[in-house]
Amino acid sequence: MAASMFKLSVFLSLLSNLNLGLWPEAQKSVATFPPSCNSIECPSYDSIEVGNGYEVRRYNSSEWISTAPIQDISLVAATRTGFLQLFDYIQGKNKYGEKIEMTAPVLSEVQPSDGPFCESSFVVSFYVPKKNQAKPPPAEGLHVQKWTSTYVAVRQFSGFVSDYDVGVEAAALQSSLAGTVWSAAIEKSHGADHTTIYTVAQYNSPFEFDHRVNEIWISFNLEE
Numbered sequence: 001m002a003a004s005m006f007k008l009s010v011f012l013s014l015l016s017n018l019n020l021g022l023w024p025e026a027q028k029s030v031a032t033f034p035p036s037c038n039s040i041e042c043p044s045y046d047s048i049e050v051g052n053g054y055e056v057r058r059y060n061s062s063e064w065i066s067t068a069p070i071q072d073i074s075l076v077a078a079t080r081t082g083f084l085q086l087f088d089y090i091q092g093k094n095k096y097g098e099k100i101e102m103t104a105p106v107l108s109e110v111q112p113s114d115g116p117f118c119e120s121s122f123v124v125s126f127y128v129p130k131k132n133q134a135k136p137p138p139a140e141g142l143h144v145q146k147w148t149s150t151y152v153a154v155r156q157f158s159g160f161v162s163d164y165d166v167g168v169e170a171a172a173l174q175s176s177l178a179g180t181v182w183s184a185a186i187e188k189s190h191g192a193d194h195t196t197i198y199t200v201a202q203y204n205s206p207f208e209f210d211h212r213v214n215e216i217w218i219s220f221n222l223e224e
């Protein structure tokens, strides 16, 4: 019951953009354990360093089910489109007709466009519960991504995600990383690709107005 209510509320969260401007500018903090992860499954990670305005985590391995790239001018709209596909998937619209437990976070990977009026590209992903990782059901239009050991530089922000905030928070993460070893590692890992690819991780349903946790992620590999 609780799980299905949660599914419903996450579903509604992504269908509605409840950013009504009623909430004051949220406190910025790093390294709050997302409260949702106490009640539903999240990928586990090790915190490698908590710095000034960022946290670096290592996700040992994780599996995600992802949409094809979605072209849109809005992350909020693209996330809604992608989440609808993923919601159908976990409700059993997959090759095995299998239902899958809700998890967090939902990721929206952003590949920004070159011009102000161009569409960006978004891939929306859902974390596959451990129980299903050995054999995630295939589904049309979706694909499985297996992450091996992956480092992620993280910045948390609160409130309801809006298109405006996403760019601001991503820029803030990038500037807090400037001059650190992580910045160099990210540059090396991303190589010749000069577009700044980052990801927005969302953990909450729309009816939670308190303690909301969202994150900007910049993923990279580290040669050890």
Ligand SMILES: *[C@@H]1O[C@H](CO)[C@@H](O)[C@H](O)[C@H]1NC(C)=O
Residues within 6 Å of the ligand: 044, 045, 046, 060
């Ligand atoms: C990740 O792998 C390392 C090395 O094998 C291990 O020490 C650590 O506990 C693992 N972390 C998680 C979150 O599973």
